[in-house]
Amino acid sequence: MVSDWRYMSPSFMKMKKDEDCKKIAEKALILLRKRGEEALAIATKAVMSEEIAYGPLRSALQYFLQEIRFGAPHSALISLTCEAVGGNPNDTSLIGAAMVLIASAADIHDDIIDNSEVKNSKLTVFGKFGKNxxxxxxxVFLFKGLIILHEYCKKLxxxxxxxxxxxxxxxxxxLSVAEAKEAGLKGNFNIHPKEYLDIIREKASVIEMYARIGVVIGGGDLEKENILGQYGRTLGxxxxxxxxxxxxxxxxxIKNRIMNExxxxxxxxxxxxxxxxxxIMKILTKKEVKEDDIYKLIKIVDRIEDVQKLKVEMKESVEKILDRCTFVKPQVYRELRLLLSATIEDL
Known part of the structure; x- marks a missing residue:
C-alpha cells in the first residue's frame, strides 16, 4: 500500500454494522468527497480530454478514475488545512487535482509491485488490464499530474x-525509500514490529505533505504548518x-499479504x-487458507498484549494532536476530529 491514500478508501472506513459506527464512517466519506470533488473533476477532465487513440489504455484510465478512485482525500486534506489557517479552500482545487493524479500513479504502480489484483472487492487496474x-x-497519471502541478506553481x-x-x-x-524497504520484507515472518512501524511512519510523510501544502497555500506561519503537518502524519x-x-x-x-508482501x-x-x-505458521502454511482459519488468526492476535497497547496508543495520539489544534475555528476543528475518529472507531 502506498501514498495513496488508499488509507482513505472505503476499506479504510470499514466499520462493524453498528449504526453509530456507520454514521462516523458516512460523515467522514461525505466530508472527503465534498472537499475533494472539484479537484477530482479537474483531474478526470484533464486526463480524459486527451486524445488517447488506443482504446484499452483509455479504458484503463477511465476505469481507475470512475470505479476505483472513490474520491480525492489528498485534495480534501489540502483544502481542510488551508481553511484551518484562514485560507480560501477554493484556491487548492488545481494543486489538489495534481496530487490526485500523482497519487493515482503511485497507487497503480504499487499494485503492480504487490501483485494486487483485487482491492476493496474490486479488480485493480493491474488485475483487470494486466501489468503492461x-x-x-x-x-499517464504521473506525467499529467506533474504538468498540472507545474502550471499551478507558475502562478505562485x-x-x-x-x-x-x-x-x-x-x-x-x-515514500520511495519506505516502499523499497517494505518490498525487501516480502515473505519475511521474522520482522520486528518496530521495524515495520518505522516504515509506516515514513509512508505517512506523504499525508503530512498534503497537510503542510494546504497551510502554505493558506498563508499559515511555520508554527501552524508544523502542528498541522504533525496532524497529517498522525492521520497517515x-x-x-x-x-x-x-x-x-x-x-x-491476507493471502496476498502473506504471498506477495x-x-x-x-x-x-x-x-x-x-x-x-x-x-500461526500451522495455519498460514496450509494449502488453502479458509475463512475459518482467518477467524482463528484474529482470535489469536486479539489476545496479544502488544496489540491491545497499540490500539490504546492510537487513541491517545488522536487527543494529543487535537490538543495542539486549538487555534483552528470550530467547524474546521470538528472536521479534523472527524477524520481522526474514523481511523480508531471500532478498534
Missing part, C-alpha cells in the same frame, strides 16, 4: 512555490495501521511469541 497497461496508465509567489516543491520532493523520496499513520487491522479480516487480502502489523506482534508463532 497498468504500468502505462500509471505513467517564489517562496510558496519553492516550499511546495521541496515538500513534494522530500515526501516522495521518503493511523490510517495505515487501521488498514493493517482490516487486512486481517479479509481472506483474499509482508504480514500485517497485528500479526507481526503475535509472531514475536515462539509458541504462538508455531500455531
Amino acid at each position: 497497461l497498468a504500468l502505462l496508465a500509471g505513467d 509567489p517564489v517562496e510558496k512555490k519553492e516550499r511546495i516543491l521541496t515538500l513534494l520532493e522530500d515526501s516522495f523520496f521518503h 499513520m493511523l490510517s495505515i495501521i487501521r488498514d493493517e487491522f482490516i487486512d486481517m479480516y479479509e481472506p483474499d487480502e 509482508c504480514p500485517p502489523l497485528p500479526l507481526l506482534y503475535a509472531l514475536q511469541n515462539p509458541k504462538i508463532k508455531a500455531k
Whole structure:
C-alpha cells in the first residue's frame, strides 16, 4: 500500500454494522468527497480530454478514475488545512487535482509491485488490464499530474512555490525509500514490529505533505504548518495501521499479504511469541487458507498484549494532536476530529 491514500478508501472506513459506527464512517466519506470533488473533476477532465487513440489504455484510465478512485482525500486534506489557517479552500482545487493524479500513479504502480489484483472487492487496474497497461496508465497519471502541478506553481509567489516543491520532493523520496524497504520484507515472518512501524511512519510523510501544502497555500506561519503537518502524519499513520487491522479480516487480502508482501502489523506482534508463532505458521502454511482459519488468526492476535497497547496508543495520539489544534475555528476543528475518529472507531 502506498501514498495513496488508499488509507482513505472505503476499506479504510470499514466499520462493524453498528449504526453509530456507520454514521462516523458516512460523515467522514461525505466530508472527503465534498472537499475533494472539484479537484477530482479537474483531474478526470484533464486526463480524459486527451486524445488517447488506443482504446484499452483509455479504458484503463477511465476505469481507475470512475470505479476505483472513490474520491480525492489528498485534495480534501489540502483544502481542510488551508481553511484551518484562514485560507480560501477554493484556491487548492488545481494543486489538489495534481496530487490526485500523482497519487493515482503511485497507487497503480504499487499494485503492480504487490501483485494486487483485487482491492476493496474490486479488480485493480493491474488485475483487470494486466501489468503492461497498468504500468502505462500509471505513467499517464504521473506525467499529467506533474504538468498540472507545474502550471499551478507558475502562478505562485517564489517562496510558496519553492516550499511546495521541496515538500513534494522530500515526501516522495521518503515514500520511495519506505516502499523499497517494505518490498525487501516480502515473505519475511521474522520482522520486528518496530521495524515495520518505522516504515509506516515514513509512508505517512506523504499525508503530512498534503497537510503542510494546504497551510502554505493558506498563508499559515511555520508554527501552524508544523502542528498541522504533525496532524497529517498522525492521520497517515493511523490510517495505515487501521488498514493493517482490516487486512486481517479479509481472506483474499491476507493471502496476498502473506504471498506477495509482508504480514500485517497485528500479526507481526503475535509472531514475536515462539509458541504462538508455531500455531500461526500451522495455519498460514496450509494449502488453502479458509475463512475459518482467518477467524482463528484474529482470535489469536486479539489476545496479544502488544496489540491491545497499540490500539490504546492510537487513541491517545488522536487527543494529543487535537490538543495542539486549538487555534483552528470550530467547524474546521470538528472536521479534523472527524477524520481522526474514523481511523480508531471500532478498534
